[in-house]
Amino acid sequence: xxxxxxxxxxxxxxxxxxxxxxxxxxxxxxxxxxxxxxxxxxxxxxxxxxxxxxxxxxxxxxxxxxxxxxxxxxxxxxxxxxxxxxxxxxxxxxxxxxxxxxxxxxxxxxxxxxxxxxxxxxxxxxxxxxxxxxxxxxxxxxxxxxxxxxxxxxxxxxxxxxxxxxxxxxxxxxxxxxxxxxxxxxxxxxxxxxxxxxxxxxxxxxxxxxxxxxxxxxxxxxxxxxxxxxxxxxxxxxxxxxxxxxxxxxxxxxxxxxxxxxxxxxxxxxxxxxxxxxxxxxxxxxxxxxxxxxxxxxxxxxxxxxxxxxxxxxxxxxxxxxxxxxxxxxxxxxxxxxxxxxxxxxxxxxxxxxxxxxxxxxxxxxxxxxxxxxxxxxxxxxxxxxxxxxxxxxxxxxxxxxxxxxxxxxxxxxxxxxxxxxxxxxxxxxxxxxxxxxxxxxxxxxxxxxxxxxxxxxxxxxxxxxxxxxxxxxxxxxxxxxxxxx
Numbered sequence: 001x002x003x004x005x006x007x008x009x010x011x012x013x014x015x016x017x018x019x020x021x022x023x024x025x026x027x028x029x030x031x032x033x034x035x036x037x038x039x040x041x042x043x044x045x046x047x048x049x050x051x052x053x054x055x056x057x058x059x060x061x062x063x064x065x066x067x068x069x070x071x072x073x074x075x076x077x078x079x080x081x082x083x084x085x086x087x088x089x090x091x092x093x094x095x096x097x098x099x100x101x102x103x104x105x106x107x108x109x110x111x112x113x114x115x116x117x118x119x120x121x122x123x124x125x126x127x128x129x130x131x132x133x134x135x136x137x138x139x140x141x142x143x144x145x146x147x148x149x150x151x152x153x154x155x156x157x158x159x160x161x162x163x164x165x166x167x168x169x170x171x172x173x174x175x176x177x178x179x180x181x182x183x184x185x186x187x188x189x190x191x192x193x194x195x196x197x198x199x200x201x202x203x204x205x206x207x208x209x210x211x212x213x214x215x216x217x218x219x220x221x222x223x224x225x226x227x228x229x230x231x232x233x234x235x236x237x238x239x240x241x242x243x244x245x246x247x248x249x250x251x252x253x254x255x256x257x258x259x260x261x262x263x264x265x266x267x268x269x270x271x272x273x274x275x276x277x278x279x280x281x282x283x284x285x286x287x288x289x290x291x292x293x294x295x296x297x298x299x300x301x302x303x304x305x306x307x308x309x310x311x312x313x314x315x316x317x318x319x320x321x322x323x324x325x326x327x328x329x330x331x332x333x334x335x336x337x338x339x340x341x342x343x344x345x346x347x348x349x350x351x352x353x354x355x356x357x358x359x360x361x362x363x364x365x366x367x368x369x370x371x372x373x374x375x376x377x378x379x380x381x382x383x384x385x386x387x388x389x390x391x392x393x394x395x396x397x398x399x400x401x402x403x404x405x406x407x408x409x410x411x412x413x414x415x416x417x418x419x420x421x422x423x424x425x426x427x428x429x430x431x432x433x434x435x436x437x438x439x440x441x442x443x444x445x446x447x448x449x450x451x452x453x454x455x456x457x458x459x460x461x462x463x464x465x466x467x468x469x470x471x472x473x474x475x476x477x478x479x480x481x482x483x484x485x486x
Contacts, residue, residue, distance in 0.1 A: 024037075063101065066102060067101060070105050073109060073112050077111060077112050077115055080112075080115045081115065082152075083153060083154045083155070084119060084154050085153075085154075085155025085156060085157060122159070126149050126158075127149060129159065129162045129163060130148070130149060133165060134146075136170060139173060139219055140169065140172060140219060141220065173219065176219040177217075179219075180219050180223070180224060183224070183228060183230075183231050184202060184209070187231055189284065191234070193238060193283060193284060193285070193287070193288050193289050194234065194290060195286075195290025195291065196234075201230065201234075202227075202230075205226045205230055206223045238289055242280060242289060245289060245297060246275065246276050248294070248297050248298060248301050249272045249273050249275065252273065252297070252300065253276065255308055256304075258315060258358075259304070259307065259315065261304075272297055316358050316361060319361040319362065319365065320361060322365060323361060323368060326365065326369060326372060329372070330371070330372035330375060331379065331452050332368065332372070333451065374442065375442070378435070378438050378442060382435065382452060385432070385435055387424075388425065388427065388428050388431060389428075391420075391425060392421070392424075392428065394417075394421060395421040395425060
């Protein structure tokens with residue numbers, strides 16, 4: 001009885017037999033013939049076979065579906081492993097451990113679920129990197145390259161390659177941002193010096209520079225090139241304006257010097273003249289090279305030019321006196337420049353622009369100053385020689401005084417002077433020799449005779465030496481006669 005309860009096939013067989021037995025009893029009561037009974041039993045058996053056949057077909061279909069699902073899951077698992085660059089994780093079980101199709105499918109599905117989660121995580125990593133690459137590419141390139149996830153290649157090697165690409169793009173973006181920042185800084189400095197609107201200037205290059213937000217600035221190659229071109233253009237403008245301002249400053253200094261402009265008046269344009277020799281990078285003060293400021297300086301130079309035209313006649317006469325004073329101090333006889341003398345007369349009549357005459361006098365003053373400088377050492381020796389000559393004359397007069405040794409007030413001072421005079425007179429030959437040597441060297445170097453107030457140095461020196469010798473001879477003769485007659 002217990003076996004019957006535990007085995008469902010036995011239960012079915014027992015139930016079939018009891019039903020067949022009950023059917024035979026019914027047939028007996030009905031009086032069915034054996035032929036009809038056999039026919040109905042055959043139909044019953046065929047119906048049972050048909051039911052079994054349908055169940056077997058259904059079981060076959062289920063088995064085929066399981067095998068197909070296993071194959072599909074294995075193929076999907078292999079594809080995921082291949083895409084992620086990993087070895088397949090599914091291995092069939094050994095023969096000694098029999099595994100049903102459902103168990104095998106369940107095991108593969110669990111492995112597949114695990115790999116799909118890992119694939120999703122890996123894909124998210126790819127998406128994060130690609131989104132960053134896409135974002136930076138949009139900033140750098142116009143139009144940007146479209147990035148997408150390649151589902152067939154999600155390997156760690158590919159992910160590492162994308163990371164390297166991202167780092168390269170980040171570095172390129174950083175370098176471009178640095179270039180843009182440097183160019184914008186240079187443009188800002190140039191616009192400040194040139195008195196130009198910086199925001200308007202950079203907005204014309206690209207609208208993204210007008211808002212002042214660093215993150216939204218365009219950093220494409222074309223934009224950087226436009227920034228560099230604009231920088232070069234403004235630098236050229238700065239150099240042109242700087243040269244113009246320096247020319248104006250030079251002219252202004254010349255006019256100030258020419259007309260002896262008061263220092264108080266010059267202070268008003270100190271910020272102009274201080275840049276007369278400045279280089280391009282040294283001029284950084286705001287509006288120093290603006291159009292308005294240059295026009296302002298130009299107007300001042302024009303005013304000075306007009307003032308010069310009204311004062312230049314007085315300046316010509318003043319420079320003429322300056323020239324004569326330099327010649328006097330240097331003991332140079334100024335040759336009469338008939339052209340200048342005539343020009344001065346024409347200036348007084350108002351028929352000649354005095355600027356040319358002034359330029360000629362300035363040139364002549366320069367030449368005379370140069371010659372005076374070259375004669376400086378010789379003139380100093382001449383002064384010493386003349387001083388010695390004066391002392392010599394005094395000493396001669398002193399020697400003639402018969403009362404020179406008599407005691408009196410101030411006699412000791414006179415004696416001291418006489419002693420110094422004798423010492424100085426003894427040096428006269430050396431002075432003459434040194435003076436002659438310097439004079440000869442000067443004349444040889446310049447190829448002309450050196451004149452002192454129109455007279456040759458040698459003429460003066462030789463004349464003096466002759467007079468000294470003659471006086472000495474006369475003194476000797478006088479003394480000799482006095483001895484004889486006495």
